[in-house]
Amino acid sequence: xxxxxxxxxxxxxxxxxxxxxxxxxxxxxxxxxxKLRLVSLLPISYILAILPTNLxxxxxxxxTALFLSWLANSKLLLFSFGQGPxxxxxxxxxxxxxxxxxxxxxxxxxxxxxxxxxxxxxxxxSTEGPKSPINYAVKLLVLVLLxxxxxxxxxxxxxxxxxxxxxxxxxxLEFSFSIAAALGNRFVELEFEPQFNEPYLSTSLQDFWxxxxxxxxxxxxxxxxxxxxKHYSMKILxxxxxxxxxxxxxxxxxxxxxxxxxxxxxxxTPTWEVTCFFVLHGILVDLEIVVKKTMKDRWRWRLxxxxxxxxxxxxxxxxxxxxxxxxLLRANTDVRISIEFLTLLSFCKNLARSIY
Numbered sequence: 260x261x262x263x264x265x266x267x268x269x270x271x272x273x274x275x276x277x278x279x280x281x282x283x284x285x286x287x288x289x290x291x292x293x294k295l296r297l298v299s300l301l302p303i304s305y306i307l308a309i310l311p312t313n314l315x316x317x318x319x320x321x322x323t324a325l326f327l328s329w330l331a332n333s334k335l336l337l338f339s340f341g342q343g344p345x346x347x348x349x350x351x352x353x354x355x356x357x358x359x360x361x362x363x364x365x366x367x368x369x370x371x372x373x374x375x376x377x378x379x380x381x382x383x384x385s386t387e388g389p390k391s392p393i394n395y396a397v398k399l400l401v402l403v404l405l406x407x408x409x410x411x412x413x414x415x416x417x418x419x420x421x422x423x424x425x426x427x428x429x430x431x432l433e434f435s436f437s438i439a440a441a442l443g444n445r446f447v448e449l450e451f452e453p454q455f456n457e458p459y460l461s462t463s464l465q466d467f468w469x470x471x472x473x474x475x476x477x478x479x480x481x482x483x484x485x486x487x488x489k490h491y492s493m494k495i496l497x498x499x500x501x502x503x504x505x506x507x508x509x510x511x512x513x514x515x516x517x518x519x520x521x522x523x524x525x526x527x528t529p530t531w532e533v534t535c536f537f538v539l540h541g542i543l544v545d546l547e548i549v550v551k552k553t554m555k556d557r558w559r560w561r562l563x564x565x566x567x568x569x570x571x572x573x574x575x576x577x578x579x580x581x582x583x584x585x586x587l588l589r590a591n592t593d594v595r596i597s598i599e600f601l602t603l604l605s606f607c608k609n610l611a612r613s614i615y
Contacts, residue, residue, distance in 0.1 A: 292341035510541025
């Protein structure tokens, strides 16, 4: 499929998605929360799940699948029972409802001004808010450098290319999410949800998955999987075992959903490698929790941050090379992304020439 046809399909897909979410806002909002509202949303969930199959590119198809099939459907599930960001404000507008449903955005927290406050407080550095322009500029330069390196990939060792794919995936996702969130913030005045918190600084798998990597997914899996599993199992297993079961269940759910994402990207029969990747990490994170608690309670000793960072990087690289990347590389996904990126650059150049 040529790029013009793909762009037209992309517009049609998102138009149908917005029309479906309009139904959710106009009709389902008037239905009492609970099973009846859930039933009213099931047809919409099915539509949002199949819409990305109309797209064939990795960039447009992958992001559409992530935003519609995973993010929007998860938020609609919470909305069915009066939970999540779509139910947080009864006076939510139509544009805000659509934007929050599809993108990593949330309602702005308006803090009342104190009458005694003469001047605004001095800014503080935070890892939870939007990153500085310098941060994005440096990462953009790194992304451009990675694109140059890709043209000479045959001269590099496969282990180096593994680290390359990890960096490229991280930077590509961060910029994609940031652009989508910035557009929503600009047009509907919603607050940007930071998606990454410098994951290369992680000192444990628990730190990586829970606080640094793809926070949008963490924020969705927590109320949809982790909290319900822990709540219902705590009465039987107690707090500690319920926590371990909830963590493991969250990783299993994430693995299955990633398997679905791989299908959108590759259109191949699932091999369940990526599911095994997340199941393995669920086990490793549970072991981390147990070991940390034991070391803290009995010996009050912690592993040095440098050693724990090295351990985390090694586990992520080793398991990623074993289970996460092979299916993508067998399908030449890296080649497809490269071609799409070059097509985008060509489009931007032609657009600039037509304007100037």
